[in-house]
Amino acid sequence: xxxxxxxxxxxxxxxxxxxxxxxxxxxxxxxxxxxxxxxxxxxxxxxxxxxxxxxxxxxxxxxxxxxxxxxxxxxxxxxxxxxxxxxxxxxxxxxxxxxxxxxxxxxxxxxxxxxxxxxxxxxxxxxxxxxxxxxxxxxxxxxxxxxxxxxxxxxxxxxxxxxxxxxxxxxxxxxxxxxxxxxxxxxxxxxxxxxx
Ligand SMILES: Cc1cc2nc3c(=O)[nH]c(=O)nc-3n(C[C@H](O)[C@H](O)[C@H](O)COP(=O)(O)O)c2cc1C
Numbered sequence: 001x002x003x004x005x006x007x008x009x010x011x012x013x014x015x016x017x018x019x020x021x022x023x024x025x026x027x028x029x030x031x032x033x034x035x036x037x038x039x040x041x042x043x044x045x046x047x048x049x050x051x052x053x054x055x056x057x058x059x060x061x062x063x064x065x066x067x068x069x070x071x072x073x074x075x076x077x078x079x080x081x082x083x084x085x086x087x088x089x090x091x092x093x094x095x096x097x098x099x100x101x102x103x104x105x106x107x108x109x110x111x112x113x114x115x116x117x118x119x120x121x122x123x124x125x126x127x128x129x130x131x132x133x134x135x136x137x138x139x140x141x142x143x144x145x146x147x148x149x150x151x152x153x154x155x156x157x158x159x160x161x162x163x164x165x166x167x168x169x170x171x172x173x174x175x176x177x178x179x180x181x182x183x184x185x186x187x188x189x190x191x192x193x194x195x196x
Pocket of ligand 1: 017018020024091093094095096097130131132140166167168169171
């Protein structure tokens with residue numbers, strides 16, 4: 001195996017309404033690691049974007065589809081998802097799973113292969129999550145982690161790593177030094193791509 005030296009493009013999707021919240025703080029550490037590893041990073045705050053729920057029209061699943069029939073802020077995101085080598089998805093736990101902002105985004109990803117066949121294949125993904133309870137199972141974090149794992153495995157993408165931890169007040173998670181280091185290391189891992 002040899003390592004490619006070219007810069008990787010990483011797209012970060014932030015699913016918390018808190019701009020300096022805990023899941024974003026975790027994502028920022030992943031970004032720091034990725035940038036230290038030479039990657040270029042773009043962040044998208046999903047909250048405040050006009051991303052409508054999937055309307056199940058199945059237009060995106062037709063053989064000659066041009067993409068999602070809903071004309072909203074998800075449209076430019078499709079191209080960014082295709083152009084990126086890796087994605088970081090960050091979300092708080094809301095009601096025992098990912099936030100609604102994150103779930104809307106996930107549902108709309110159903111249309112991604114209509115823009116580029118095989119768009120998920122080989123895409124490298126990192127997940128960052130925060131929750132209020134002390135336990136990842138009781139908090140419901142594990143439900144969301146399983147959803148990401150099942151969805152992206154089904155779609156042919158590769159989950160490179162998941163970082164998650166307990167915190168309440170915005171940014172409080174940064175006091176968990178071990179977790180911060182794990183997040184940074186995950187960012188560095190994302191910045192590399194091993195070619196076979
Ligand atoms: C609407 C709402 C629902 C929540 N539901 C849960 C939950 O089911 N389990 C849990 O452990 N924490 C829950 N929390 C707490 C958040 O997950 C926690 O504060 C997290 O660190 C917030 O992340 P953020 O700062 O990235 O937004 C909830 C918070 C809100 C506002």
